[in-house]
Amino acid sequence: MRNRRYLDQRLKLHHLRVAEAITNQRSLLKAASVLAVSQPALTKTLQEVEEILGQRLFDRLPRGMRPTEAGGVFVQTARRILAELRRLDDELERIADPAGGAVALGALPVAASGVLPGALSRLKRSHAGIRIQLQQGRTEELLPLLAAGDLDLIVGRLYEPALADGFQREPLWEEPISILAHSAHPIFGLDAVTLDALRRYDLVLPTVSQRVGQEIDFLLDLLGLEQASSLRASSYGFIREMLHATDLISVMPRLMMAGDLLRGTLRVVPLPVPAPPRPAGLILPRKRALPPAAQAFVEALRAHVREIGERGITAITGDDGRAGKSDRTREDGTP
Known part of the structure; x- marks a missing residue:
């Protein structure tokens, strides 16, 4: 014994x-x-x-x-025990302050700079007392935190797992690799955008993760755009300023600049070049219910994504539960 x-x-x-x-x-x-x-x-x-x-x-x-x-x-x-104690703390605080609570978000880089600011702004307008704890990282860095209960959910690109991992993946929108330029760029004055016209302009490109970088390089090679003289930067703010202040163009996941696309200061160059689908959305734990604050965030995110889709900036999830296709770099996000 x-x-x-x-x-x-x-x-x-x-x-x-x-x-x-x-x-x-x-x-x-x-x-x-x-x-x-x-x-x-x-x-x-x-x-x-x-x-x-x-x-x-x-x-x-x-x-x-x-x-x-x-x-x-x-x-x-x-x-698991420490995560449950943190959730208990949140629940007791919610009881003491029904309008409050906290949500622990994991976000991939494109979502963090793209759809998340608009979704969180919407959440703050409807639930001003909710606290946001945001951790940005790669999928492989965030999934262990989600499993341990340190994160309530993850937002961003939905990469197909090599092996079943027990998480629920819910596609909500597409993040196609696209060509962006400021709204008054000379290229939008052409009757038709040709590859030769596109090649007249220098590039400013993001320094991103290996997987996104490979997808950007694929499109650059497909278009025959010269990378040797391009500017590369890890700062989205720098790329944004260069796009607004110059006639440089960029190739990146379209929703990396979602706010500027919504405001109309940047536009997608309507070049009909095939681009592979890049579904994005939520990664959720299967055996753990979302706390009320996280549910409120998901509602705000869905509303923001619907607005993006209604504005024609990208495809959103269809009624059949599958992400709508967005396999072209056309401005309206349709095939």
């Missing part, structure tokens, strides 16, 4: 926080800094929890700490 560990009586919350911090930081020193404790104190707490569990939780490597199999199981449970 195995010995009982009596974990419910012996484990404390700081044991869970220490294990989570070491896993996240991969270093005792960095974890101690995050938790605002000394490294000897953190090491003592780790020894305590390993003694309680009767298992070694981390392997000490030359370049940091790596969870053992037991450590991985323990940290996974610790994250």
Whole structure:
């Protein structure tokens, strides 16, 4: 008969926080800094929890700490418990202040600069007391946070997972790779935009993730646009200013500049060149209901996306639940 560990009586919350911090930081020193404790104190707490569990939780490597199999199981449970406590805190605050609450959003870069500002502005008008916690990152960085309960949902490009991962993906709009220019650009005065006309203008291009970069390069190669003399920048603000102030053109996911497209200061060059579909929308946990604040955000996002679709800027999800096609760079977003 195995010995009982009596974990419910012996484990404390700081044991869970220490294990989570070491896993996240991969270093005792960095974890101690995050938790605002000394490294000897953190090491003592780790020894305590390993003694309680009767298992070694981390392997000490030359370049940091790596969870053992037991450590991985323990940290996974610790994250769920800490996430539930955070949700309890939010729920109690919602009861105390029914108009408040918080939503923890994960956002991919294009969505963060594109549809999210308009959706959050709409949310603030209807639910001024809701607090927003936003974390931007790549899909592979955000999914573990969604699984652990640190995020309520993720907004952005819906990449097909290599393996089933247990998350619900709901397409709401398309993020086609498009050609953008300021609304008074000479190219819009032509009877028809030709490839030769397009090649007369220099480019300003975003420095983006590898996957988006490959899709941009594909369209550039298809059009025969010269990249050697192009400007490249990681700052969307810089690209935006260059598009407004010069006759440079850009190739990027169209909704990266959603606000300017809605205001009419930027336009999509209506060149009928095939572009692969790029569905975007929500990634949601299957077994966890959204808190009221997150539900309010989703309603605001849907309303904002509907406005974008009604303005002809991009395709939105059809009634059949599939994302509408947007396989051309035409200004109205239709095939």
